[in-house]
Amino acid sequence: MKIKIINGPNLNLLEERDNKQYGNLSLQEINQHIINSFPDVEFEFFQTNLEGEIVEHVQGARGFDGLIINPAGYTHTSVAIRDALETLTIPKIEVHLSNLTAREDFRKNQITTAKCDGYISGFKHFGYIAAVFLLKTILNKN
Numbered sequence: 001m002k003i004k005i006i007n008g009p010n011l012n013l014l015e016e017r018d019n020k021q022y023g024n025l026s027l028q029e030i031n032q033h034i035i036n037s038f039p040d041v042e043f044e045f046f047q048t049n050l051e052g053e054i055v056e057h058v059q060g061a062r063g064f065d066g067l068i069i070n071p072a073g074y075t076h077t078s079v080a081i082r083d084a085l086e087t088l089t090i091p092k093i094e095v096h097l098s099n100l101t102a103r104e105d106f107r108k109n110q111i112t113t114a115k116c117d118g119y120i121s122g123f124k125h126f127g128y129i130a131a132v133f134l135l136k137t138i139l140n141k142n
Contacts (some may be wrong), residue, residue, distance in 0.1 A: 003135055004064045005034070005128070006057050007047040008072035014097075021098040023124030030125045038132050051078055058084035066135035067092045068128060075100075075112045085115035091138050093131040094119035 007027060010017070015026045025033070031045050044064070046057050051074055058081065061067045067090055071081050075094065085092060094113050099122030113119045118134070120127040 001040070001066075001136065001139060002042045002044070002064045003066045003068060003132060004044045004057070004061045005031070005046070006054060006061075006067070006069045006071075007045070008054055008070060008074050009049040011070060011072055012047050012049070023097060025125050030128060033125060034128050034132060037129055038136075041132065041136070051080060054078075055080050055084045058088055061088055061090065064090060065139055066090055068095055068131045068135070069093075069112070069116070070095045070097070071112050072096075075110050078112060082112045082115050085112055091135055092116040093134060095127040095131050096121040097124050097127065098122060 011027050014022050014030075027047060031043075035043060048054060054071060054074065058067070058069070067088065069085070069092065071078060071094070074081055075096070092115070094116040096119070100110065101121070110119070117138070120130050123130065
């Protein structure tokens with residue numbers, strides 16, 4: 001099983017951000033935790049601060065069994081990422097480290113989320129673990 005994980009802007013700076021919102025792990029530590037939790041899954045990780053690169057990697061996820069995406073701030077603004085997600089037919093789960101509904105009002109407008117099969121928000125790095133578990137469950141039923 002191959003799962004692509006795409007992370008958007010500022011997630012490369014997690015250790016410099018609010019631990020209450022995002023947890024205390026770096027992105028590299030989160031990735032390693034995912035790998036350690038699911039040694040039977042092949043992962044490809046990608047992080048960028050650039051919207052167009054996220055679009056290209058979503059489009060390039062064809063051939064993977066599933067996609068986990070954290071578009072970060074782009075979830076509220078990117079029609080381009082939404083459109084790319086819409087054309088991707090593999091199972092897709094959106095993950096956010098912080099609880100978006102407990103934050104500023106503008107964060108409650110999630111443009112990209114509707115083009116995923118579901119989303120997980122507010123559980124910090126455990127959201128990624130839950131997303132992998134859910135993808136494995138979904139894919140084993142097909």
